[in-house]
Amino acid sequence: MALRTLSAKNAAALDQELMSAGAFSIDQLMELAGLSVSQAVFKLQPLNKGKRILVACGPGNNGGDGLVAARHLHHYGYQPTVYCPKQSKNELYQRLRKQLEDLKVPFTSDFRTALQSTDHIVDAIFGFSFSGEVREPFPGVIEALRETKVPVLAVDAPSSWNIEEGPPKDGPGKGFMPEALISLTAPKPLVKWFEGRHFVGGRFLSKEMAEKYGLDVPKYEGLDQVVEVGVEGAEKL
Amino acid sequence: MALRTLSAKNAAALDQELMSAGAFSIDQLMELAGLSVSQAVFKLQPLNKGKRILVACGPGNNGGDGLVAARHLHHYGYQPTVYCPKQSKNELYQRLRKQLEDLKVPFTSDFRTALQSTDHIVDAIFGFSFSGEVREPFPGVIEALRETKVPVLAVDAPSSWNIEEGPPKDGPGKGFMPEALISLTAPKPLVKWFEGRHFVGGRFLSKEMAEKYGLDVPKYEGLDQVVEVGVEGAEKL
Numbered sequence: 001m002a003l004r005t006l007s008a009k010n011a012a013a014l015d016q017e018l019m020s021a022g023a024f025s026i027d028q029l030m031e032l033a034g035l036s037v038s039q040a041v042f043k044l045q046p047l048n049k050g051k052r053i054l055v056a057c058g059p060g061n062n063g064g065d066g067l068v069a070a071r072h073l074h075h076y077g078y079q080p081t082v083y084c085p086k087q088s089k090n091e092l093y094q095r096l097r098k099q100l101e102d103l104k105v106p107f108t109s110d111f112r113t114a115l116q117s118t119d120h121i122v123d124a125i126f127g128f129s130f131s132g133e134v135r136e137p138f139p140g141v142i143e144a145l146r147e148t149k150v151p152v153l154a155v156d157a158p159s160s161w162n163i164e165e166g167p168p169k170d171g172p173g174k175g176f177m178p179e180a181l182i183s184l185t186a187p188k189p190l191v192k193w194f195e196g197r198h199f200v201g202g203r204f205l206s207k208e209m210a211e212k213y214g215l216d217v218p219k220y221e222g223l224d225q226v227v228e229v230g231v232e233g234a235e236k237l
Numbered sequence: 238m239a240l241r242t243l244s245a246k247n248a249a250a251l252d253q254e255l256m257s258a259g260a261f262s263i264d265q266l267m268e269l270a271g272l273s274v275s276q277a278v279f280k281l282q283p284l285n286k287g288k289r290i291l292v293a294c295g296p297g298n299n300g301g302d303g304l305v306a307a308r309h310l311h312h313y314g315y316q317p318t319v320y321c322p323k324q325s326k327n328e329l330y331q332r333l334r335k336q337l338e339d340l341k342v343p344f345t346s347d348f349r350t351a352l353q354s355t356d357h358i359v360d361a362i363f364g365f366s367f368s369g370e371v372r373e374p375f376p377g378v379i380e381a382l383r384e385t386k387v388p389v390l391a392v393d394a395p396s397s398w399n400i401e402e403g404p405p406k407d408g409p410g411k412g413f414m415p416e417a418l419i420s421l422t423a424p425k426p427l428v429k430w431f432e433g434r435h436f437v438g439g440r441f442l443s444k445e446m447a448e449k450y451g452l453d454v455p456k457y458e459g460l461d462q463v464v465e466v467g468v469e470g471a472e473k474l
């Protein structure tokens with residue numbers, strides 16, 4: 001049975017409702033989202049299998065989730081490196097960067113070189129609000145992600161994929177299929193085309209909100225902030 | 238070996254430094270603190286041993302940690318009930334309450350009655366900024382905590398204890414010894430007199446900050462946000 005999915009438009013509406021009627025702050029939601037991402041990395045890449053995690057962050061909230069994840073990964077004992085080429089003016093984004101700087105987490109401006117010495121990659125470049133064109137410097141980064149043999153965990157969407165229509169038919173992301181995907185709050189329609197391991201994270205959704213948006217609250221175990229929902233496309237679950 | 242402790246004054250200074258130079262928001266810190274508290278409850282009171290958790294919240298940040306913990310406990314599958322008799326005007330505190338209301342977590346105004354039908358209690362009444370007098374309605378609540386056979390987890394301090402000098406020599410908290418304590422960020426001097434199980438939580442301290450404040454970063458395991466540091470007073474660890 002497939003988990004029900006959340007369109008890009010409804011994902012934005014749900015986030016907005018969590019922050020208005022739901023009284024969550026973006027700080028809280030991003031903390032919990034990034035924590036979920038870090039737990040998915042822990043499950044995919046146990047510490048004793050290689051600690052070097054390259055976290056590629058875009059300029060928006062998806063990138064912010066990546067920055068939070070990098071901080072938690074540091075505390076778990078990983079060695080994260082952050083690629084974050086766009087200087088976001090967003091105040092929270094800047095604070096998340098500062099928190100990483102204080103932990104001496106290295107930032108790199110050379111993604112292809114960093115790729116040569118990492119054990120795992122987090123793709124937090126574009127999330128559910130992505131549409132249209134991949135702008136510089138990200139086309140080359142996405143090509144590198146497509147070509148690398150290092151496993152990639154995509155956050156909410158493989159970057160460059162269309163949220164509703166899945167993998168791009170041309171451009172840098174054509175043929176890009178990450179090893180794993182973590183859907184935050186709920187899977188987006190693109191999971192229909194996704195063939196890797198699939199996690200859901202963001203353990204804060206109430207039953208009422210899930211019902212309102214036609215979603216399922218997945219069955220998390222114990223203290224887990226993520227749950228693996230299947231190894232194939234959500235349609236076949 | 239005892240973990241080094243953090244005085245009330247330095248605990249306040251460290252929090253302030255995390256939020257100014259460290260670029261953390263109170264929302265982030267409280268989310269991580271409350272998450273730690275919820276994980277300590279999970280370790281002390283496994284779900285199959287009774288799910289009813291009574292969370293007693295004071296009007297300050299200690300109470301806020303309790304509200305966050307109650308939310309996470311709900312998502313783990315517990316049945317939290319919140320006692321929160323003071324209407325804090327603090328905006329974050331009000332939002333944390335709203336988040337619980339949306340989850341249909343019940344609030345009670347009758348602590349002694351609620352105590353009759355719970356499996357575990359979280360004492361989030363007073364934290365490291367407490368000193369002096371226990372004001373109404375808390376003297377009776379602390380007496381009830383002292384008398385009950387239901388296990389109590391105190392957050393940062395058994396409420397009514399002096400942060401530097403430990404258990405009160407008279408008043409409602411005289412003889413109050415909770416089953417467990419979770420020290421957030423670092424143990425306070427009162428742990429010297431504490432005789433129950435002792436956890437440390439708040440996995441966000443950098444080595445530099447720990448050194449600056451003369452603290453130890455405890456050895457957390459895996460994804461845990463808490464670590465049990467000993468079953469006796471910290472002095473004897």
